[in-house]
Amino acid sequence: MARVAILDDYQNVARRMADWASLPGTDVVVFADHLKDAGAVVARLADFDAVVAMRERTAFPRALLERLPKLKLLVTTGMRNASIDVAAATERGIVVCGTAGLPYPTAELTWGLILALMRRIPIEDRATREGQWQVSCGLGLNGKTLGVIGLGGLGSRVAKVGRAFEMDVIAWSQNLTEARAAEVGAKLVSKDELLSRADVASIHLVLSDRTRGLIGARELSLMKPTAYLVNTSRGPIVDEGALVAAVRGGRIAGAGLDVYDDEPLPLDHPLRNLRNTVITPHLGYVTEEGYRIFYGHALEDVKAWLAGQPVRVIRP
Numbered sequence: 001m002a003r004v005a006i007l008d009d010y011q012n013v014a015r016r017m018a019d020w021a022s023l024p025g026t027d028v029v030v031f032a033d034h035l036k037d038a039g040a041v042v043a044r045l046a047d048f049d050a051v052v053a054m055r056e057r058t059a060f061p062r063a064l065l066e067r068l069p070k071l072k073l074l075v076t077t078g079m080r081n082a083s084i085d086v087a088a089a090t091e092r093g094i095v096v097c098g099t100a101g102l103p104y105p106t107a108e109l110t111w112g113l114i115l116a117l118m119r120r121i122p123i124e125d126r127a128t129r130e131g132q133w134q135v136s137c138g139l140g141l142n143g144k145t146l147g148v149i150g151l152g153g154l155g156s157r158v159a160k161v162g163r164a165f166e167m168d169v170i171a172w173s174q175n176l177t178e179a180r181a182a183e184v185g186a187k188l189v190s191k192d193e194l195l196s197r198a199d200v201a202s203i204h205l206v207l208s209d210r211t212r213g214l215i216g217a218r219e220l221s222l223m224k225p226t227a228y229l230v231n232t233s234r235g236p237i238v239d240e241g242a243l244v245a246a247v248r249g250g251r252i253a254g255a256g257l258d259v260y261d262d263e264p265l266p267l268d269h270p271l272r273n274l275r276n277t278v279i280t281p282h283l284g285y286v287t288e289e290g291y292r293i294f295y296g297h298a299l300e301d302v303k304a305w306l307a308g309q310p311v312r313v314i315r316p
Helices: 038-045 086-091 105-118 121-129 153-164 178-183 191-197 217-222 240-248 288-306
Strands: 002-006 026-030 050-053 073-076 095-097 145-149 168-172 200-203 228-231 254-257 277-279
Touching (some): 050 288, 105 200, 105 228, 153 168, 217 240
Parallel strands (some): 050 073, 145 168, 200 228, 254 277
């Protein structure tokens, strides 16, 4: 009997998002807790033939894969997962498969963070529940400048919404052209100009060697003290320590964050108690609609692999 592990089901929803009982002759085990220690991950997964990983919550580097000799199928939600060493898996005869996803949820969450910051929604919600009334004065978006760092699929959606709010939209990324920026109503500027002009700077880049640490102390020093930084891409794109220092010191007005260097965010992390921030637990892709695609396709991947005809195979 093949054994299938479903990892990091934080919300305990995997079983209702897809009909796992329809898998023939398999033992499906769902884990809701997250393990960070590699040794603990190996101990948990040693007896499983297939693993379904939710995004990048659990990493599968070469060293870990080498300690899982029974593993033959590794499914990731989405078709790209930087935390899986696909080359190492392929060398070991492990089939890596992916799923489709939705292009818009992270862009929607980005605007949730922006509005929460500008209109002080979390502060006012908490104060109202505590019996207070109108404890702050928010800011409007109309006429403000939105700086979009990375104008791919997500950044373009964010830019278009900015235009709908009648914001001045400027954009930058390493390979962005004036024509591409103009397509979504944005103006191409340099990175430094974007940071110095933006009232809200929102990051929409893939984490890579080029983007790791892209926003550090120097870049944050360029921002206006009234400006906000929003990151729904990947934590390491921003120097987390420099960001905490900038917000704490009032060098920028605040930050909206959905991603972090270490996830789940440690209990003693300074961001948990930092004023002028709105923090969410990497919810960008977390929607009912998205999960039904993720888990539905993951189930299809396992069925196809069991039938000897794997689908949506990810190759090095």
